[in-house]
Amino acid sequence: MKIDDKLALDLFHVDKQAHLQIKPEICRKCPHKACTYVCPVENYTINGEDVVLSWEGCLECGTCRIVCDQGSLTWDYPQGGYGILYRLG
Amino acid sequence: MDNENSENKFDTIIVGAGPAGTTAALVLAKAGLNVLLLERSSSPGSKNVFGGILYTTVLNRLVPNFWEEAPVERHIKGIKIYLVSPQNAVSIGVESEEHNQPPYNNSFTVSRAAFDKWYASKAEEAGAMLLLNTQVDDLLRVNGKVAGVKVRGEEGELYADTVILADGVNSILAEKAGLRKSYVPRQVSLGMKEIIELPRNVIEDRFGISGDEGVEIKYMAGDATKGIWGGGNIYTNQESVSLVTWLALDPLIKSKRKSTELFEQFKAHPFVKNYIKGGKTVEYQAHLAPDGGYDDTPRYFTDGLVIAGDAARFLNASLHYEGTNFAMASGEAAAKAILHARGLNDYSAKSLAYYQKLLEKSFVMKDLKRYRKMNHFAEKNPEFFGPYFDVITQAAVDYFAVKETPKRSQEWQMIKDFRKNLGKATKSRFPLLGFCWRCLKGGLSFL
Ligand SMILES: Cc1cc2nc3c(=O)[nH]c(=O)nc-3n(C[C@H](O)[C@H](O)[C@H](O)COP(=O)(O)OP(=O)(O)OC[C@H]3O[C@@H](n4cnc5c(N)ncnc54)[C@H](O)[C@@H]3O)c2cc1C
Numbered sequence: 001m002k003i004d005d006k007l008a009l010d011l012f013h014v015d016k017q018a019h020l021q022i023k024p025e026i027c028r029k030c031p032h033k034a035c036t037y038v039c040p041v042e043n044y045t046i047n048g049e050d051v052v053l054s055w056e057g058c059l060e061c062g063t064c065r066i067v068c069d070q071g072s073l074t075w076d077y078p079q080g081g082y083g084i085l086y087r088l089g
Numbered sequence: 090m091d092n093e094n095s096e097n098k099f100d101t102i103i104v105g106a107g108p109a110g111t112t113a114a115l116v117l118a119k120a121g122l123n124v125l126l127l128e129r130s131s132s133p134g135s136k137n138v139f140g141g142i143l144y145t146t147v148l149n150r151l152v153p154n155f156w157e158e159a160p161v162e163r164h165i166k167g168i169k170i171y172l173v174s175p176q177n178a179v180s181i182g183v184e185s186e187e188h189n190q191p192p193y194n195n196s197f198t199v200s201r202a203a204f205d206k207w208y209a210s211k212a213e214e215a216g217a218m219l220l221l222n223t224q225v226d227d228l229l230r231v232n233g234k235v236a237g238v239k240v241r242g243e244e245g246e247l248y249a250d251t252v253i254l255a256d257g258v259n260s261i262l263a264e265k266a267g268l269r270k271s272y273v274p275r276q277v278s279l280g281m282k283e284i285i286e287l288p289r290n291v292i293e294d295r296f297g298i299s300g301d302e303g304v305e306i307k308y309m310a311g312d313a314t315k316g317i318w319g320g321g322n323i324y325t326n327q328e329s330v331s332l333v334t335w336l337a338l339d340p341l342i343k344s345k346r347k348s349t350e351l352f353e354q355f356k357a358h359p360f361v362k363n364y365i366k367g368g369k370t371v372e373y374q375a376h377l378a379p380d381g382g383y384d385d386t387p388r389y390f391t392d393g394l395v396i397a398g399d400a401a402r403f404l405n406a407s408l409h410y411e412g413t414n415f416a417m418a419s420g421e422a423a424a425k426a427i428l429h430a431r432g433l434n435d436y437s438a439k440s441l442a443y444y445q446k447l448l449e450k451s452f453v454m455k456d457l458k459r460y461r462k463m464n465h466f467a468e469k470n471p472e473f474f475g476p477y478f479d480v481i482t483q484a485a486v487d488y489f490a491v492k493e494t495p496k497r498s499q500e501w502q503m504i505k506d507f508r509k510n511l512g513k514a515t516k517s518r519f520p521l522l523g524f525c526w527r528c529l530k531g532g533l534s535f536l
Contacts, residue, residue: 003349006283006373013131037347038338040281040375060136061375062259063279066272067342077261079241081131081222088284088329088372089137089201 003042007057015082019075020055020064026072027051034067059084099125099218101427102238102249104225104262106133106209108143108413109398110255112420113427115151115208118215120428125247126209126217127240129224134205137257138282138376140333141324142305143204144414145195147421152211156193160203162326163303164193170307170408171360177482178360189302195414198303198324198331220244228252228266228394234436235266235393250436251427252394255420258377260400268396269387274338275468276381278319278406281352282333285368289328295364296325306364307408309474311482313355316475317344318467321355323364332356332365337380340471378412379404383454383461390426390441397423403453407460415453422447462534470527476514477524483510 020043027033028049035044041057044064060083065075077083101117103110106128114126130136142165148155156164167184188194213219229237229246237248254262258277263269287295296304308314308321319336334355341348355361379385379402389401397403398416405411426444430436448454467474487503494502511520 001353001370006370009370009372010374032342034342037345038279038341040279040348040352042347042349059375060259061279061377063277063338063375063377065259066274066277066338066377077129077224080129080224083136085131085135086138086202086372086374087135089134089139089205089374 007041010057010059011085011087012056013082013085014056015078017079018055019078019083020053020058021074022051022053023072024050026070030070030072035064035073038063038067097237097247099123099247099249100431101125101251101253102127102247103253103255104238105129105254105256105398105400106212106219107137107205107255107257107398107416108208109400109416109420109423110253111205111208111212112147112151112417113253113255113397113424114212114217114219115215116421116424117427118212118217120424121216122427122431124212124217125249126212126219127223127225127238127247128209128219128221131222132202132206133209133219133221134200134202137201137205138280138374139201139412140280140282140322140335140410141198141326141331142196142410142413143199144411145192145197146414147417148208149192149195151417151421154191156191156197159207160199162198162200163298163301164188165196165198165305166298166302168305168307170309171313172309172478172482173312173358173360174479174482175312176359177479177486179482179485184304198326200326225256225262228262233392235391250393251430251441253420253423253427254394254396254400255398255416255423256400258379258399258402260396263387263396263400266391266394266396268389268391268394274342276379276385276402277377278335278337278380279341279348280333280335280376280378281348282331282374282376283356283370284326284329284372284374285332285365286329286371287365287368291367292325292328292330298325301327308355308361311474311478313358313361314474315344315346315351315354316471317341317346317351318471318474321361323361329371330365330368332361335378337467338377339468378406380406380464382406382464383457384465386457390438390444392438392441393436395423395426395441395444403457405456405460407463411456415456418451418453419448422451422453460534466531466534470531472515473527473531477511477527480507480510480514483507 169182
């Protein structure tokens, strides 16, 4: 099953503002780009030399916050009531 | 800016309406305190993920016979543990009729979205005030002592004599309180989960249960996680199963494998796929769990503040994967420590140190200490979960192989092959000795 099909099953209350941000120039130089394979929703993808972040499908697990040791990522929870809303948790 | 005496002042503010925070709120509200429980989601539980079993020794003491009104799925009657290689599996199972009687071995599958909501309503009934959609961004201090919280949006600043952080594994607030540094990968595991719908009768037939009976199926690392320290689980709900994979983050990073692909490979594994055959995935979830055990717990109190549950890294990540019970026990201990401090009218760290005393006396610290070596073992012996599993399961299959060789010589051959395979797997000069030694060490740290 593809990750997009899985995320289509989940309920999100998407905020207008991004709660995750990366600094592309730092990611370009990152020696491991671990976010691109550990993220359980594949939020981080590689496009040529660049890491591209799409935060809308974020499940707020915090894994990327821990693997990013290059100081590229600004991680915060979305504002109250926004983000993932599990119905069956 | 002294709002300390305004209407915004509570006896205690609790951040997070998971099992830890709600338990603290329930106990404090019952004792008559003015308690505010803050939760960032729009319904308690809608941000929360766990594998499947709510452990309820503490809950059943606080809300006797809770299962009669709480939204529980099934009570757990038995467990089956698998070691798997690509081709072979060894399993051991335990079941008990006793677990079909109250209090059902204190193990129930639940949906956290339903359970956490119900539980928070019990704290409200007892008099706690629950504020949803409320993201706490920081702690407030007065004269160096924690004296409240800062909330994003309208509520602004809220004051209290004491604050309990029960904001879960990613507790950014515990970092802001200066009680711990940010995590390193070896201190967490990543859990991924699908809820897979199946008809009730299919679940009962497939898992050999009836009525409200349930089972847990557990896969220990090996080929279930392609040799990465971690595992998988299947839990039976009423009309769905929860399928979980958890992976220790450090070896996952080193493996360079994609977490999403590992999860799909687990679902397709020959000894997993038949349990979920024909099912329909209806939700996908992911969450971190604290790993590292006792040696990685932070300082969990300071002036005006105590930390409970996953935020304090209280989770028994051994064969008994118990977080909910630890969360509730530490939430209760946090509440009792605050009542103790209130009696002394002293909310300093010195007085709140009573929290530590209570925890030391309870199973929380005792179990955390008991398993403190387990994570170190898993970290230092990665070959255990790949090559060793292949050799062990192969030997078990060889033992039961049907041939025309007399059994005695077949068994000798099995032992010879076992030694040879061990040697190949570990490239050690004394493979059998090394294996026995590791089994002993590993066994002692696991059991
Ligand atoms: C994959 C997986 C499987 C597991 N399986 C089991 C199992 O089978 N059995 C078991 O007993 N345990 C299991 N656990 C562990 C268990 O889930 C946790 O130990 C338990 O939920 C901890 O409870 P808690 O109250 O401390 O934190 P949580 O349940 O995480 O609750 C924290 C709450 O705080 C809220 N919050 C966070 N930050 C803020 C903020 N800044 N402002 C306001 N609110 C905030 C969150 O929305 C959440 O409601 C598992 C964990 C994982 C990840």
